[in-house]
Amino acid sequence: MNTAEELSGKARTLSELKPLTDKGYAQGFVTDIEQEFAPKGLSEDTVRFISAKKNEPEWLLQWRLKAYRHWLTMTEPDWGKLNHPPIDYQDAYYYAAPKKKLKSLDEVDPQLLETYKKLGIPISEQETLAGVEPRIAVDAVFDSVSVATTFKKKLEDIGVIFCAISEAVQKYPELVQQYLGSVVPIYDNYFATLNCAVFTDGSFVYIPKGVRCPMELSTYFRINAENTGQFERTLIIADEGSHVSYLEGCTAPKRDENQLHAAVVELVALDNAQIKYSTVQNWYPGDENGKGGIYNFVTKRGACRGDHSKISWTQVETGSAITWKYPSCILQGDHSVGEFYSVAMTNHYQQADTGTKMIHIGKNTKSTIVSKGISAGKGQNTYRGLVKIMPKAEGARNHTQCDSLLIGDLCGAHTIPYIESRNRTARLEHEATTSKISEDQLFYCRQRGLSSEDAVGLIVNGFCKEVLNELPMEFAVEAQKLLSISLEGSVG
Amino acid sequence: MQSIPTYLSQRIAGGVLPADLPGQQHAWLVQKREAALLRFLNNGLPTAQDEDWRYTHLRAIEKETFHLADQSTPTQTIEHMTQDFCGSAVFVDGILSKTLSKLDNLPAGLSVSCVREKLKGQQADDFFPAMIGADSWHDLNTALFDDGAVIDVAAGAVIEKPLEVICLSTKQNNATAYHAKNSIHLGENASLKIYKSKISNASHVIFSTHMNHITLQKGAKLQRIVLSKHADTTFTFVHDDVLIHEGAVFEKTAINLGGKIIRQKTTMNLAGENAYAGMNILTHTAQDGTTDALVDMRHNAPHTQSKQLIRSLAGGKARAVFQGKITVAQIAQKTDAAQNHQGMLLSDTAEIDAKPTLEIYADDVKCSHGNTCGALDETALFYLRSRGIPKEEAERLLQQAFIAELFEPFEESLRDSLMQRITDIIEKGAA
Numbered sequence: 019m020n021t022a023e024e025l026s027g028k029a030r031t032l033s034e035l036k037p038l039t040d041k042g043y044a045q046g047f048v049t050d051i052e053q054e055f056a057p058k059g060l061s062e063d064t065v066r067f068i069s070a071k072k073n074e075p076e077w078l079l080q081w082r083l084k085a086y087r088h089w090l091t092m093t094e095p096d097w098g099k100l101n102h103p104p105i106d107y108q109d110a111y112y113y114a115a116p117k118k119k120l121k122s123l124d125e126v127d128p129q130l131l132e133t134y135k136k137l138g139i140p141i142s143e144q145e146t147l148a149g150v151e152p153r154i155a156v157d158a159v160f161d162s163v164s165v166a167t168t169f170k171k172k173l174e175d176i177g178v179i180f181c182a183i184s185e186a187v188q189k190y191p192e193l194v195q196q197y198l199g200s201v202v203p204i205y206d207n208y209f210a211t212l213n214c215a216v217f218t219d220g221s222f223v224y225i226p227k228g229v230r231c232p233m234e235l236s237t238y239f240r241i242n243a244e245n246t247g248q249f250e251r252t253l254i255i256a257d258e259g260s261h262v263s264y265l266e267g268c269t270a271p272k273r274d275e276n277q278l279h280a281a282v283v284e285l286v287a288l289d290n291a292q293i294k295y296s297t298v299q300n301w302y303p304g305d306e307n308g309k310g311g312i313y314n315f316v317t318k319r320g321a322c323r324g325d326h327s328k329i330s331w332t333q334v335e336t337g338s339a340i341t342w343k344y345p346s347c348i349l350q351g352d353h354s355v356g357e358f359y360s361v362a363m364t365n366h367y368q369q370a371d372t373g374t375k376m377i378h379i380g381k382n383t384k385s386t387i388v389s390k391g392i393s394a395g396k397g398q399n400t401y402r403g404l405v406k407i408m409p410k411a412e413g414a415r416n417h418t419q420c421d422s423l424l425i426g427d428l429c430g431a432h433t434i435p436y437i438e439s440r441n442r443t444a445r446l447e448h449e450a451t452t453s454k455i456s457e458d459q460l461f462y463c464r465q466r467g468l469s470s471e472d473a474v475g476l477i478v479n480g481f482c483k484e485v486l487n488e489l490p491m492e493f494a495v496e497a498q499k500l501l502s503i504s505l506e507g508s509v510g
Numbered sequence: 511m512q513s514i515p516t517y518l519s520q521r522i523a524g525g526v527l528p529a530d531l532p533g534q535q536h537a538w539l540v541q542k543r544e545a546a547l548l549r550f551l552n553n554g555l556p557t558a559q560d561e562d563w564r565y566t567h568l569r570a571i572e573k574e575t576f577h578l579a580d581q582s583t584p585t586q587t588i589e590h591m592t593q594d595f596c597g598s599a600v601f602v603d604g605i606l607s608k609t610l611s612k613l614d615n616l617p618a619g620l621s622v623s624c625v626r627e628k629l630k631g632q633q634a635d636d637f638f639p640a641m642i643g644a645d646s647w648h649d650l651n652t653a654l655f656d657d658g659a660v661i662d663v664a665a666g667a668v669i670e671k672p673l674e675v676i677c678l679s680t681k682q683n684n685a686t687a688y689h690a691k692n693s694i695h696l697g698e699n700a701s702l703k704i705y706k707s708k709i710s711n712a713s714h715v716i717f718s719t720h721m722n723h724i725t726l727q728k729g730a731k732l733q734r735i736v737l738s739k740h741a742d743t744t745f746t747f748v749h750d751d752v753l754i755h756e757g758a759v760f761e762k763t764a765i766n767l768g769g770k771i772i773r774q775k776t777t778m779n780l781a782g783e784n785a786y787a788g789m790n791i792l793t794h795t796a797q798d799g800t801t802d803a804l805v806d807m808r809h810n811a812p813h814t815q816s817k818q819l820i821r822s823l824a825g826g827k828a829r830a831v832f833q834g835k836i837t838v839a840q841i842a843q844k845t846d847a848a849q850n851h852q853g854m855l856l857s858d859t860a861e862i863d864a865k866p867t868l869e870i871y872a873d874d875v876k877c878s879h880g881n882t883c884g885a886l887d888e889t890a891l892f893y894l895r896s897r898g899i900p901k902e903e904a905e906r907l908l909q910q911a912f913i914a915e916l917f918e919p920f921e922e923s924l925r926d927s928l929m930q931r932i933t934d935i936i937e938k939g940a941a
Binding site: 409422424425427428429430431432433435437438439440442444446447451452453454 | 862870
């Protein structure tokens with residue numbers, strides 16, 4: 019086939035792909051609900067306001083202030099392959115909460131219930147069918163507060179704590195004080211330090227010794243109010259021999275402005291404990307001209323403190339105008355295992371700079387990294403990862419695989435892997451490929467009666483399969499749908 | 511800011527260029543040198559905060575006192591990479607030695623001269639184009655270069671036999687410093703092989719910068735082999751900047767053995783369709799030095815191809831670094847780029863750092879990179895030993911097999927002699 023034919027064939031396929039684009043961002047609605055805000059802007063007063071609203075103990079306020087004062091001396095990191103206008107930290111609300119206080123789940127504002135219903139999130143326990151074991155417990159975070167946590171009672175019976183972090187501060191202060199900031203230190207980085215100062219809510223999970231959490235725990239984050247940033251903080255502790263699977267989802271209304279989301283997630287796994295953390299990130303990505311969208315600057319880190327512990331991160335990143343996120347594992351315990359499975363998709367003007375860090379400290383530690391980047395439209399997608407082997411990590415093992423798929427010729431796919439090895443018995447492997455969807459693949463699918471959009475969807479899903487397989491079933495289905503929706507308008 | 515060696519602070523004291531530099535009569539050159547010196551003084555030497563210098567720390571350089579090279583007679587014997595060469599250019603402490611070089615009977619179309627020669631007289635053109643990724647070392651070199659090779663191949667000239675370039679260092683008690691600027695230009699459809707060896711004795715303390723400007727016109731072909739045996743007290747900063755036009759083929763094999771701080775940077779601009787760049791690098795460092803190979807491959811035209819093969823071995827307390835980057839511009843459709851780095855740690859205190867980066871802005875491309883790091887394969891070792899091969903011998907064989915891939919494209923005699931020399935140097939520390 020000569021180039022001209024090839025090009026016209028390509029143009030044809032691209033134009034046929036267009037109809038794929040009309041599904042839109044279904045979560046882009048706004049809920050009209052009475053809310054109260056902190057005064058606009060960021061100052062020590064804002065920090066004190068948030069702390070007072072949450073009725074926090076003095077040590078936490080001091081911790082926040084310490085973070086805030088240090089944050090003032092820091093500069094925003096600029097090493098990511100990201101372009102955005104400077105963020106005005108004073109032009110945002112750092113606290114927004116629905117006005118009505120609730121005493122029980124039954125009192126949840128019907129409008130909120132409606133919102134979550136529209137999003138397909140079950141925040142009412144009654145919704146589960148009689149006689150069927152519930153599979154998911156949900157903590158719903160709306161702007162700056164947790165509005166509902168389901169199946170709390172049922173979980174408490176077996177000793178599992180699953181509640182809003184603000185509630186944990188009141189009820190289990192010693193646990194929070196012991197672990198908060200122990201994985202992501204207070205001065206870790208610009209956005210994490212900012213989060214320490216102004217974090218509002220998020221989930222707290224504690225799984226006691228030897229308990230296998232009987233249902234998936236899930237937090238659903240929703241940014242609703244205008245001009246607000248969301249700064250949530252999640253802390254999960256898996257005590258010896260315990261096991262937990264945690265899911266996280268997020269959406270926001272369509273707005274022309276860029277909203278900041280700077281979260282911190284800390285995981286601690288003790289001896290023989292396992293934590294599986296799955297994310298489907300679907301923040302509003304901005305429109306096809308790159309207007310609006312969430313700036314997602316997130317610090318996620320897990321510490322495998324105990325021997326034979328395991329932390330597994332799975333993420334599907336389809337939303338956000340900017341994603342800056344590196345879920346990492348510190349493999350301290352001997353024989354501990356870290357995993358990172360990621361699909362990142364950028365379309366239109368979206369930019370993603372995401373990856374992981376695997377720090378091998380203990381003996382025979384093992385890590386696996388599988389990253390799939392899909393760039394379409396004018397999207398820029400970067401995998402940035404570090405595998406570091408410390409001198410005592412005898413027999414450490416890492417395998418990294420990064421694949422990029424390019425759709426259209428205006429996008430970019432970048433891979434920046436760092437390998438640092440200081441132990442000769444350690445073995446590290448990294449491989450990366452970059453490709454596009456070939457005409458042959460498309461032709462084959464269409465010949466079998468698939469429409470162009472189904473064919474692209476099928477190929478993209480196949481490309482991501484290794485990662486999607488890692489997701490809990492309910493999420494995998496959602497993620498597959500999301501991927502095809504996010505591809506919309508990527509061609510032509 | 512990283513402080514500069516004392517020799518340098520004396521040589522450029524007060525921001526004034528030394529009077530002994532060649533080409534003082536050319537206003538353009540003085541201007542160029544002064545501007546470069548100003549930039550160098552403003553920017554200083556790179557620090558660990560610079561992304562490209564994350565792994566190579568320059569502190570060790572502060573401790574050494576260097577002196578200007580005195581170009582006395584070298585005590586080393588010249589070892590040839592091949593006996594069958596068309597000419598031989600010998601540089602002593604960075605200055606071309608007329609007595610040691612053999613440049614009288616060069617084949618037609620090949621001209622070999624030196625920078626000092628070119629700058630003699632009242633008329634001289636600027637024969638150094640701007641470099642991609644020029645850094646502080648480039649500025650320092652531009653300000654202070656004393657000599658270098660100027661190699662030119664006329665259009666259509668195909669030089670069969672290789673040209674030999676040998677860099678020697680004089681044996682003296684004082685540490686020497688020199689700055690060389692080389693230029694290689696191949697006209698359309700010209701072809702040349704350059705075998706370069708840079709050998710220093712164990713007692714040599716050397717600080718040198720080498721800026722190599724290389725241009726390949728349409729359809730030209732250059733094969734370049736650089737074998738460097740550095741003393742454990744050598745600080746060398748090399749930058750090859752290669753411009754590769756349509757259909758031209760550039761192949762480089764760089765062998766870096768030993769050294770205190772060795773930085774070898776190669777920037778390649780594949781500027782025309784069907785241009786090809788091949789890059790093979792062997793790093794072996796086993797004392798307490800750092801060897802840092804940086805490859806910046808830029809595909810700026812469609813149908814261009816590049817291939818990189820890098821093997822790093824680090825023993826003792828040494829550190830081997832590889833930083834590779836492939837950039838594919840939006841216009842460079844149908845690019846085929848491959849990069850493969852393998853590291854081998856030989857001791858418990860050595861370190862290998864690798865950063866193979868891909869930056870891709872075109873969709874119809876084939877790009878891949880692989881990167882591994884580990885020790886000798888225990889299973890393979892066991893297999894050999896179970897066949898009655900002693901442990902040391904088995905280790906040696908496996909190490910040889912690890913690096914042999916780099917030399918596979920070469921003809922047998924060259925491959926064997928290179929492997930033999932490398933093995934000798936690694937095992938006996940012989941030059």
